[in-house]
Amino acid sequence: MTEHPTSHEGRQPLAARPQERARPRQQEALPGPAAAAAIPAPAAPVPGPAAVPGADGQAAARREGDRLRFVGAATRRIARGIDLDEIVLGLCRASVPTFSDAILVYLRDPLPVGDERPVSPFVLRLRRTDRLRLTDEEPETGPEGERLRLPVTDPQAGLLPAAELCEVPAGGALAEVLRGVRPVFGDSAAARAALPELLGAGWGVPTGHRVILAPLRGRRRVIGAAVFLRGPERQPFEAGDLLVAAQLATHTALGIDKAVLYGREAYIADELQRTMLPDSLPQPTGVRLASRYLPAAETARVGGDWYDAIPLPGSRVALVVGDVMGHSMTSAAIMGQLRTTAQTLAGLDLPPQEVLHHLDEQAQRLGSDRMATCLYAVYDPVAHRITVANAGHPPPVLLHLGGRAEVLRVPPGAPIGVGGVDFEAVELDAPAGATLLLYTDGLVESRLRDVWTGIEQLRERLAATARLTGPDHPPPLEALCDDVLDMLGPGDRDDDIALLAARFDGIAPSDVAYWFLEPEDAAPGRARRLARRALGRWGLDAVSDEAELLVSEVVTNAVRYAERPVTLRLLRTDVLRCEVGDDAPQLPRQRRARDTDEGGRGLFLVNRLARRWGATRLSTGKVVWFEMAVPGS
Numbered sequence: 001m002t003e004h005p006t007s008h009e010g011r012q013p014l015a016a017r018p019q020e021r022a023r024p025r026q027q028e029a030l031p032g033p034a035a036a037a038a039i040p041a042p043a044a045p046v047p048g049p050a051a052v053p054g055a056d057g058q059a060a061a062r063r064e065g066d067r068l069r070f071v072g073a074a075t076r077r078i079a080r081g082i083d084l085d086e087i088v089l090g091l092c093r094a095s096v097p098t099f100s101d102a103i104l105v106y107l108r109d110p111l112p113v114g115d116e117r118p119v120s121p122f123v124l125r126l127r128r129t130d131r132l133r134l135t136d137e138e139p140e141t142g143p144e145g146e147r148l149r150l151p152v153t154d155p156q157a158g159l160l161p162a163a164e165l166c167e168v169p170a171g172g173a174l175a176e177v178l179r180g181v182r183p184v185f186g187d188s189a190a191a192r193a194a195l196p197e198l199l200g201a202g203w204g205v206p207t208g209h210r211v212i213l214a215p216l217r218g219r220r221r222v223i224g225a226a227v228f229l230r231g232p233e234r235q236p237f238e239a240g241d242l243l244v245a246a247q248l249a250t251h252t253a254l255g256i257d258k259a260v261l262y263g264r265e266a267y268i269a270d271e272l273q274r275t276m277l278p279d280s281l282p283q284p285t286g287v288r289l290a291s292r293y294l295p296a297a298e299t300a301r302v303g304g305d306w307y308d309a310i311p312l313p314g315s316r317v318a319l320v321v322g323d324v325m326g327h328s329m330t331s332a333a334i335m336g337q338l339r340t341t342a343q344t345l346a347g348l349d350l351p352p353q354e355v356l357h358h359l360d361e362q363a364q365r366l367g368s369d370r371m372a373t374c375l376y377a378v379y380d381p382v383a384h385r386i387t388v389a390n391a392g393h394p395p396p397v398l399l400h401l402g403g404r405a406e407v408l409r410v411p412p413g414a415p416i417g418v419g420g421v422d423f424e425a426v427e428l429d430a431p432a433g434a435t436l437l438l439y440t441d442g443l444v445e446s447r448l449r450d451v452w453t454g455i456e457q458l459r460e461r462l463a464a465t466a467r468l469t470g471p472d473h474p475p476p477l478e479a480l481c482d483d484v485l486d487m488l489g490p491g492d493r494d495d496d497i498a499l500l501a502a503r504f505d506g507i508a509p510s511d512v513a514y515w516f517l518e519p520e521d522a523a524p525g526r527a528r529r530l531a532r533r534a535l536g537r538w539g540l541d542a543v544s545d546e547a548e549l550l551v552s553e554v555v556t557n558a559v560r561y562a563e564r565p566v567t568l569r570l571l572r573t574d575v576l577r578c579e580v581g582d583d584a585p586q587l588p589r590q591r592r593a594r595d596t597d598e599g600g601r602g603l604f605l606v607n608r609l610a611r612r613w614g615a616t617r618l619s620t621g622k623v624v625w626f627e628m629a630v631p632g633s
Helices: 018-022 033-038 057-079 084-095 142-147 173-180 189-199 239-276 329-347 352-366 451-469 477-485 523-537 541-561 602-609
Strands: 102-108 123-131 165-167 211-217 222-229 287-294 304-311 317-324 372-380 385-391 397-399 405-407 425-429 435-439 497-504 512-517 566-572 575-582 612-618 621-629
Touching: 057 084, 057 239, 084 102, 084 123, 084 239, 123 222, 165 189, 173 189, 173 211, 173 222, 189 211, 189 222, 211 239, 222 239, 239 329, 287 304, 287 477, 304 329, 304 497, 317 329, 317 435, 317 497, 329 352, 329 372, 352 372, 352 385, 372 435, 397 451, 405 451, 435 451, 435 477, 451 477, 477 497, 512 523, 523 541, 523 566, 541 566, 541 575, 541 602, 541 621, 602 612
Parallel strands: none
Antiparallel strands: 102 123, 102 222, 123 165, 211 222, 287 497, 304 317, 317 372, 372 385, 385 425, 397 405, 397 435, 435 497, 512 566, 566 575, 575 621, 612 621
């Protein structure tokens, strides 16, 4: 039956060209490179008019050149995609309307990654469908139009079809076509049997070569299929179009393979980094904490930034922020090793400069090119002082209660991993109500600004935020972190960002009681009397009996092994905290005492009556502490 398609771009209907109807159809000329790159209007098909009789080889060469230019433009468009959706969208946009009127893309569900063994059964999921927008002048009527109605919708209308699954039975017609890899025409015997399995049994193949079924094969296995369709107003597909479909399918499949591998690697690295960051921050006495972490842009989102807050003996807290150089899974792994090392060193209660020295040695053991910057600070809420040591990291910013923001003068030091460099620590005032901001260079440095310009902008932003809440009220900590990140522009996400904010509340001297006790048998009794007087002065007589009992048990255990005076300190905040220090390095362990044992029950009582308790080893001994709830807390 002779077809009479609607005229497009000045082309005459087939009825006006008897010479073409009298001879077999030849390969059609594709649009030029400009039309292929710009995706012409729906009325611009890939094949041009067939060559007239008597045309020389130049017409055939021109058609072949147009075809090659179209394939080149289409494959470049597909290759521009980075993730899975972009690659599939590139295939659809390159194909419709230039090569086909509609396309359906099916992908394996789930998609295998690398050398993973695919799961059974073999299932294909409809990933995306695109088709031409129909106009009033091009109604979808007639028997062939009815048969071309597939479960596709106009993407410009913002509608997506419901997800459809297709199970590919082993040994079936669809499995044979996919195994064969080469695209096939829709009216071939293989496709007539395979398409109903893929699209549904109620779908029929239109007369003429208007469908191409192209398997999508990656490096190791079939990962999906693409169905190209042309309506009855377009010229049917020809033999040369199978080569075009094969090129589109091959480049799409290889791009999907790479996207899946890259996505898995990025996911693993991102999860590796996030699992090495703290899930939650501690709640130490006298300081409030908030933190943020932002990955870098999609092209380099895996980095080595980290932050940490580590409770120390004496109600102190170590504040740490660091940045491993580079963006890779290696950087994330090194970050995890350095963070673990810093936590271990903090548990030994080493000075900040000694912690950085040992981190430097650890980085050198990991490799000669393992470089990182780090800032380590220790806050003492009783003394209202902070000790800071720096290893090549951007300096911290201190926001005072009145709204003044200052960049702390901290010796910069050399990065961790350089080796043979001494680190210097400075001790600074940490007044109550002030906020210390530690950050990585991703917050203040980018392609658009240098690090010192970014630090000055950060200082001004903090001061402006503090002025909004007035001179007597510091800005809320969480809101302050969000406001700081809002200063980032669209071009400022070259690196990941770690942010740690500490609000210094401190502990008033009137809420601290401190004594030295000689290691003698009378020490527990004296400790009980001192604790009773301090609790009475604080109005905590309701918990005096239990507190005296626990103080007595902990002091008794310390006196048993100590050779030097034992320290006893009571702190009143939202809880009552007791700390007992001695020079014996052995940490106490709770055990179940037998009926015949005279001792061994002290820690059992502490564990039952105290809200929390613990022990920390120091370079000069250890500290055993416990906390109790106070009335009204």
